[in-house]
Every structure is written in C-alpha cells, then in structure tokens.
Amino acid sequence: MKAKSVTRFARAKINLSLHVTGVRDDGYHLLDSLVAFAGVGDEVTVSEASELSLIVDGPLSEGVPTDGRNLVMKAAQMFAPSLDLSQGAAISLTKNLPNAAGIGGGSADAAATLLALAELWDVPLPDDPVSLGADVPVCLSPMALRMRGVGEYLSPIPPLPALWAVLVNPGVAVETPPVFKALCDKENPAMSVMPEWTRTADFVTWCAAQRNDLEAPAIGLAPVIQDVLAALEPSLLARMSGSGATCFGLCESAEQAEVLAAQISRDHPDWWVVASTLS
Template sequence: MATEAVAPAKINLTLHVTGQRADGYHLLDSLVVFTELGDHLWLTPSAVTSLQVTGPFAEGVPEDRRNLVWRAAELAGMPLNIRLDKQLPHGAGIGGGSADAAAVLRTCGGQARAAELGADVPVCLSERPQRMRGIGDVLEQVSGVPAFALVLVNPGVQVPTPDIFRVLARKQNPAMAERLHWPSRAAFLSWLAEQRNDLEAPAIATAPVIRDVLAALRHANGCRLARMSGSGATCFGIFESDAQAREAAAQIAAAQPGWWAHATRSIGSIEV
C-alpha cells in the first residue's frame, strides 16, 4: 500500500547574506516557513526504485537518479515506487526538489544524511518555522511565528541560484537579531518589514519581471508585505485575510495568464 507524503513549499521570509567562506559557500541568516500548498508523493515499497512524475509542473523533471527523490530513496535504503505530483514550479526559490527529497526521508528514514542531498534538504525535514544559518546547516526551531494568509506568484522564469550569488555586490551584510522574539502578531509583521532578502536586487537585475510581480502583490487589496523568496523568482505577499489572498491570487492570475499565482496559508510555530 502506498504512503502519501506532502512536500510543502518553503518560503524564506528573510534571507540575509552575512559572508562567504574560503571555499566559496555563502553564509546566510534566514527565517524559513512552510505553506499548506505543496507537492504530493505516493511511496510504495518495491523490488527496485522507479519514479513517475505527474502534475502541472511535470515537464522537464527527470524520472531517474538525477531527481533528488530517487537519491533520497537510496539514502533511506528502501527501493520505492514513487509517484510525484508536481504542484510547485521548480527552480523557483520555494524548496521544490529539496522539499520532495525531504518528504521521502521524513517518511522512510535517512534524515541524518539529508545534507548529502543539498543545503536546503535538512530545513525541509520539518514543516515548522526555523532559523537557518551557516550554509544552511545550522537550524533552530523558532517560536512565536504566526500563521498567515499568503499569495505565491511566479512569473514563469528561472533564475539559477549560482548566477544570483555571482552578481551579488555585497557579501557581508548584517544578520538578524541574535534573539528572535515577538510579543504579538503585529510586532512580528513590523519586525519582518524591517528585514531583507539580500538576493532580491540581484535577482531583479537578472530577471526584471520580478519587480512586476512584487508590484502586483503590493498593489493588491489587503497586502501587508511583499518580498521575493530564496533566490527567486517566486515572490510572496502576506495578506490580512484568506479571502483577500484568494481575491488577489485570482486577480493576478487573470491579469497575467502566464504567471503562476496561488493563495495558501503558512504553517506557524507550535507554542508550548
């Protein structure tokens, strides 16, 4: 019997580039959340591993060992028949293949070796808000992060992460505060508005349409904040209500039929 797993979209609410190591890897400080929207996988134990990719973004996704989910099955030590329903655009700064691979590891084991598949895979093992530092290897669960209505928009262009880092002019930028604490939802949103995605400007220089995406979100009714996620090109808008988010996504999709625009909700912290 197949086991269903969900690979939620990963959103970098903040992405501060704080340095670069001698080996070329960049140092980051990022607050990461996940969403109710994601890819779906069905995993069935099998004699040999196989992969079938379906869904609106199946085109161009490899169905062999080039796909991280295949390699995740190898790390888990469990041959699987995998069906992957791609609901999220790939190469879009929202986790994509890393989240898919993490879903396999989370379901079948092998989590301790997640970093072998890429710097973004370990953070995708949990759906709760996390602070990601170092090269993505220093993770910390974060309390006090509220859930909120979101609109995700991707203009249908890919901006390869190495290219964005290559044109990033300043590699030494301030980190977030050492201690993250917000007494209220309003305080969180005020703090978030003061943070940055240091890759946003170089991404816009590489793909100017990202500026148009941000403008569309910011002009939508109820949008509290719009920012690019990861290295792009997906941008997110935080909205006051689910209804306003759904309305904004529908209006943006109607105005720009070539863009991917979806309303969803983020997954907040578990408070104890």
C-alpha cells in the same frame, strides 16, 4: 497482498527573510533566514518494489527529470549503505509547485522522500541531509524555523501569528548558483532579534525591517521579478523568496489574500498564483 505504500506532503518553503552573512573557505554562502511553510506543495508516494523507480505527474510535471538528476532519486540513493541491494521502491511524485522557483520544491520533495522511505523500509534517516541541498534539513521538519550556516543549523523561533500570503511565480526558472554569483556584497548583517509577535501587524513590521539579500541580483538576472513585486504591492509586505523567482505578499486575512490572488490571476493568466496560509 497489496504492496505497502507511504505518502508524504512536500510543503512549499518560504524564506520570509534571507540574509547572506558570509562565505566559507569552500565557497558555500552562510545564511540567516526565517523559513515558514505554505499550505500548498508537492506529494510523494513510495511503494514496495524490487527496484528503484520514479514517475512524475501533476500540473507542473513537464520537464521534471525522472532519472538520477532528480533530488528525489538522489535522496533515495542515500539509503543504499543500510539496505539490501535487492530492496527498491516505486516512487511517485506529483508536482504542484514550479521548478527552480525559490520555494524549495526540489528540497521539499527530497525531504518527503527521505521521510517516506525511512518509514517504508523501517530504517533511520541518512546522515548529512544537507549534502542534498541547503533547504533539505529545514524541509524535514516543515515548521517555521531559523536557518543558519549553509542550512545545517536550525533553531526554534517565537510562535508566528496568523499569516496569510499570496505566492506568485511568473513562470521563469531561476537557477540558484548564478544569483549567488551576482551578489556583490556577500557579508551582510544577520537578522535582528526576534520579539514575541502577538499580532500579524507586529510581525509584518518586524519582517519589513529584514531583507532578502538575493532579491536585487535575482532581479538583475530575471527583471520580471520586479513586475511580480509590483503586482503584490496591495499586500502588507511583498518580497522574493529564496533565490527567486517566486515572491510572496503578506495579507491581513484569508479574504484579502484570495481577492489579491484572483486579481493577479486575471491580470497575468500565465503566472502561477496561489493564496495560502503560512506556518
């Protein structure tokens, strides 16, 4: 009999805004962020097996660890208290997203693994998924949400209008801790009130008045991010996602996004460039 398997899509997470509003006593930063998800992502497949294992393939798999350093393995190990010690799974991760890129690739992979293994093993999700990373809880429900605290407080938002974007990463990995360390002002205003957005233009106007407080410190550590933002200037709004280095440019239509993505790809053939919807 063929072994049971479950596949989950790990969509790229995009911080349309990211406000750093304070720091807890334990050093974790408090956030206020509007998170949406792209139509591109990694893929996680889990199959019945006698032991836990991970293989990684895909166009951006080079350098991705397959041992306990990978969040996918850490996610799988969170189920240990509720499982028979002999129960395992063969996990396959197809990497289509760049690493350390500010689009939640590792967190999305971990969330997809949690969901896939819970279904495979017919067990509840582990408690405290935020312990894997601030983005894991929001990635468990890949729909646009407001994320606060250190990632554990999620709340619904008014429906997003149709959004198209170009996502660009210059091939430079940016680790999150140094970006937060380089942030000088750690207590900033939260996002403004979210209205009902009836048109894409209304949303872009509102979003332009928000911020990514990590953009300036990330540019200080990786100046090429400024080049990415410059390449996205023809869009309606260009901004960095997360702690970088991936940036997005919001566009008026799918056609505009495709044209801009093609132009940037021609000018920078070594960059990762994707046109996508956001939702």
